[in-house]
Amino acid sequence: EAGVTQFPSHSVIEKGQTVTLRCDPISGHDNLYWYRRVMGKEIKFLLHFVKESKQDESGMPNNRFLAERTGGTYSTLKVQPAELEDSGVYFCASSLLAGASTDTQYFGPGTRLTVL
């Protein structure tokens, strides 16, 4: 069974440009999460989808970030326009049963974003 996949693995863009990150969760996982780790800091939650609905987007830093999950399958995270402080590693995770006490989030390999 395929794990969580993310594309691209690396992205280097200039300040002011737009970048779109993609995440394909494990098949059958209704729950999809985005996290990011900026240099030297902890991994921080961005948002949580249940199927195509945003369950919690309290971690989204500002309105330059837009996440979508049309059809409840893959998700995209768009940053527009990108700023220098957006550089970091963006992780996607998926889980099967968010309400179960033992529910585990499985992470993708991450997308390393560098904004110059």
Add this chain to the structure above:
Amino acid sequence: AQKITQTQPGMFVQEKEAVTLDCTYDTSDPSYGLFWYKQPSSGEMIFLIYQGSYDQQNATEGRYSLNFQKARKSANLVISASQLGDSAMYFCAMREPPGMDSSYKLIFGSGTRLLVRP
């Protein structure tokens, strides 16, 4: 506010020896879950082990075990018989039941970089 603390930014261990990575947490909720993830140099986050707050026994998964001390709010990861492939970043994380925001998000510590010496 909930918080995870990993006080060891880096650690060394000799191959074949055991090592303990520290994790303390802070929460006021009686129901929570604790997780450990491994991040090798390739970048992916690999789930290692889970401990529920109501679990009576310490979790074990192969060479990984979790030393859960609820009263002290600690959830240390013990790796037995270290291997060279264990060299990686290790993150402790906590999940609480959803509150007003209905979120099952994980709260992460800052990580511990483990280097296994041959």
